[in-house]
Amino acid sequence: MLSDSELQSRLVAALEEVTPEAPWLTYSVKASLAEVDRRRSKPRPRIRIGTRLAAVIALVALVAAFVAGLLLQHFPVPPPIPASPHVPFGMEWREGGMIDRDVGWTLVYNTWGDGYSDRVLRTTDGGHSWRLITPPGVTSSVEVKAGSFIDAEHASVTVVGGFGDTSQLYTFRTVDGGATWQVGNPTPPASIGFEISTSFLDPLNGWLLYTDRLKGGLLYRTTDGGIHWRLLANRPADDASFTDPPGVYCYTWCRVQFVSLKRGWIRMEYPTAHQSGLFVTDDGGATWNPQALPLELVNLQCPCEQDLPQFADDAHGFTIRGASSVTQYSPRDPQDHLALFATDDGGASWSVRPLPGAGQMRIGFRDAQHGWVIAASASTLQEPVGRSDAPYLPLPLYVTSDGGRTWTPVPTTQPLQSSAGALTDLYFVDAKTAFAWALRVECVRTPDNPETCIDPGMPPDTNTLLRSDDGGRTWKAIWVTKF
Amino acid sequence: MSGQDAGALVLAVREDGDVAFERLLEPVLQPGYRLACGMLHDPAAAEDAVQQAALKAWRKLGRLRPGEPMRPWFLGIVANECRNLQRSKWWSVLKGAPHEQSRDMPADAVLGGIELRHALRSIGEDKRLVVVLHWYLDLPVDEIAVITGSSVHAVESRLRRGMHELRRRLEASDVER
Numbered sequence: 001m002l003s004d005s006e007l008q009s010r011l012v013a014a015l016e017e018v019t020p021e022a023p024w025l026t027y028s029v030k031a032s033l034a035e036v037d038r039r040r041s042k043p044r045p046r047i048r049i050g051t052r053l054a055a056v057i058a059l060v061a062l063v064a065a066f067v068a069g070l071l072l073q074h075f076p077v078p079p080p081i082p083a084s085p086h087v088p089f090g091m092e093w094r095e096g097g098m099i100d101r102d103v104g105w106t107l108v109y110n111t112w113g114d115g116y117s118d119r120v121l122r123t124t125d126g127g128h129s130w131r132l133i134t135p136p137g138v139t140s141s142v143e144v145k146a147g148s149f150i151d152a153e154h155a156s157v158t159v160v161g162g163f164g165d166t167s168q169l170y171t172f173r174t175v176d177g178g179a180t181w182q183v184g185n186p187t188p189p190a191s192i193g194f195e196i197s198t199s200f201l202d203p204l205n206g207w208l209l210y211t212d213r214l215k216g217g218l219l220y221r222t223t224d225g226g227i228h229w230r231l232l233a234n235r236p237a238d239d240a241s242f243t244d245p246p247g248v249y250c251y252t253w254c255r256v257q258f259v260s261l262k263r264g265w266i267r268m269e270y271p272t273a274h275q276s277g278l279f280v281t282d283d284g285g286a287t288w289n290p291q292a293l294p295l296e297l298v299n300l301q302c303p304c305e306q307d308l309p310q311f312a313d314d315a316h317g318f319t320i321r322g323a324s325s326v327t328q329y330s331p332r333d334p335q336d337h338l339a340l341f342a343t344d345d346g347g348a349s350w351s352v353r354p355l356p357g358a359g360q361m362r363i364g365f366r367d368a369q370h371g372w373v374i375a376a377s378a379s380t381l382q383e384p385v386g387r388s389d390a391p392y393l394p395l396p397l398y399v400t401s402d403g404g405r406t407w408t409p410v411p412t413t414q415p416l417q418s419s420a421g422a423l424t425d426l427y428f429v430d431a432k433t434a435f436a437w438a439l440r441v442e443c444v445r446t447p448d449n450p451e452t453c454i455d456p457g458m459p460p461d462t463n464t465l466l467r468s469d470d471g472g473r474t475w476k477a478i479w480v481t482k483f
Numbered sequence: 484m485s486g487q488d489a490g491a492l493v494l495a496v497r498e499d500g501d502v503a504f505e506r507l508l509e510p511v512l513q514p515g516y517r518l519a520c521g522m523l524h525d526p527a528a529a530e531d532a533v534q535q536a537a538l539k540a541w542r543k544l545g546r547l548r549p550g551e552p553m554r555p556w557f558l559g560i561v562a563n564e565c566r567n568l569q570r571s572k573w574w575s576v577l578k579g580a581p582h583e584q585s586r587d588m589p590a591d592a593v594l595g596g597i598e599l600r601h602a603l604r605s606i607g608e609d610k611r612l613v614v615v616l617h618w619y620l621d622l623p624v625d626e627i628a629v630i631t632g633s634s635v636h637a638v639e640s641r642l643r644r645g646m647h648e649l650r651r652r653l654e655a656s657d658v659e660r
Contacts, residue, residue, distance in 0.1 A: 007653070011619065014596040025516055030505055032534050032537065033505070223527070284531075
């Protein structure tokens with residue numbers, strides 16, 4: 001018969017096996033508290049955020065940095081390593097954004113010098129100069145599959161091909177603006193043709209959605225900024241999605257976004273006519289239910305390419321959708337059947353709001369009230385515009401200060417309309433400061449087919465970062481990359 | 484942290500908010516995590532439970548009277564969170580990877596650990612809680628009584644019955660082996 005002490009020692013040993021050290025626990029709890037605090041006060045205008053809250057957040061960050069510094073000594077992952085100092089010559093902007101007037105991050109394709117590899121850049125002077133901060137180990141032939149730029153100091157990027165391993169996905173995290181990076185444990189091996197989508201609420205809490213044709217959609221969760229991932233939920237690939245209509249290059253789940261620790265959204269692969277293609281969770285991602293929208297989608301080709309709803313806070317979200325049953329938003333052609341949907345209750349219900357202009361649009365909201373829309377022809381926004389003598393279409397820009405109920409046109413000026421090229425992104429970091437990316441491709445058009453842009457081998461593409469300090473009225477090119 | 488200090492901190496939290504709360508919370512996070520690991524046997528879920536418990540503690544701090552010790556109050560919230568996690572649908576679809584620590588251990592030890600945890604899970608929630616608190620967290624029965632909201636006598640009784648059941652189940656599985 002087991003004695004009490006024998007039983008106790010066996011009990012302790014068995015439970016110690018499932019109690020690994022949790023060096024980040026204190027930090028993650030504090031970060032969660034700070035996040036909740038921040039979200040509670042977020043709906044208020046920024047100018048009203050009290051100094052007390054700022055002091056609390058600053059102190060939490062200081063304490064967290066101190067605790068993290070202590071704990072890093074025992075952290076079981078490779079220690080931070082300095083970022084590479086080499087800045088490549090040729091780069092093509094891919095995605096990213098400015099956090100505030102000064103600090104911004106971006107992912108770029110590097111197509112010059114050491115092969116086709118991706119890079120991470122960061123600016124601290126409002127976009128005038130950029131420093132390469134790519135994680136070490138991300139060498140040539142590496143693809144940065146996803147980047148989450150959380151604030152001025154914290155970011156996570158997920159790459160495939162790091163350390164010479166072409167099938168493993170690694171997530172790197174930085175807590176010091178890219179000066180050092182930590183690499184997490186690799187997620188399960190990736191298959192050919194996979195896609196990644198990540199969503200981070202704060203420096204610690206994130207979700208990674210992996211999809212491919214064989215495995216379907218696999219949703220992973222991290223609570224330590226991407227160092228460790230655990231499988232939370234999965235959805236097998238549906239074969240029918242790939243055959244009807246044929247050639248649709250979408251998988252099962254394809255894009256993820258969380259607005260709180262509990263509530264998140266997933267974009268579905270290829271919805272039927274009776275589905276919105278959106279799924280919502282209220283338990284942190286373990287279970288997902290279809291999200292009904294007031295209108296059916298028109299474009300069933302690949303909803304992965306449509307954006308997920310943008311949430312300014314827990315309650316207020318916005319999205320543009322193609323709509324088949326709203327006649328008031330049906331101008332010239334089917335592609336123009338667009339409507340703005342807004343929710344004030346975290347996505348439980350949606351209403352249609354007016355949308356200015358026509359054509360393909362981009363929308364953004366920096367809080368529940370203030371947003372912008374750019375409206376133009378499909379060619380201006382979707383396709384790089386041709387040679388410099390080709391006509392450039394004007395760029396109608398509208399802003400709202402009442403959550404999209406009314407819109408005011410903003411007269412924009414040169415060079416946005418004439419020489420910068422096709423606009424690929426635009427966003428406001430505050431009421432006055434806005435950034436826009438433009439891509440210009442010098443093409444050769446043949447007499448036989450003047451509408452087709454022929455790649456002459458190495459076209460001198462130009463990426464331009466534009467900045468406005470007067471609410472979008474005037475723009476200035478502040479950074480140009482060219483190869 | 485003495486009870487007096489903690490009491491002063493509770494007052495400070497009410498007056499000054501979050502910073503004092505963190506000081507109050509910090510010493511009890513690791514015990515909370517050990518309790519959650521002992522109850523859930525899943526480190527990732529345990530971290531979630533402690534995070535949720537910390538948020539609830541923050542919101543409900545007004546219920547903690549000045550002078551009342553923080554640890555039993557917080558561990559009670561953690562125990563509740565573990566209970567909620569086990570009962571929710573969320574728990575049933577968790578697919579955490581097996582913990583790596585056991586890989587370097589002898590096969591017998593690994594098997595013994597698995598059997599013991601299995602036996603622990605089968606003895607009933609109230610008994611499991613007091614067994615984990617007493618034998619794994621090394622807490623005295625009077626503090627466990629505060630955590631579980633029951634009498635010292637009830638705690639002792641549950642502890643005896645829990646250990647008895649645990650021993651019986653382990654011996655049965657030892658015989659099968």
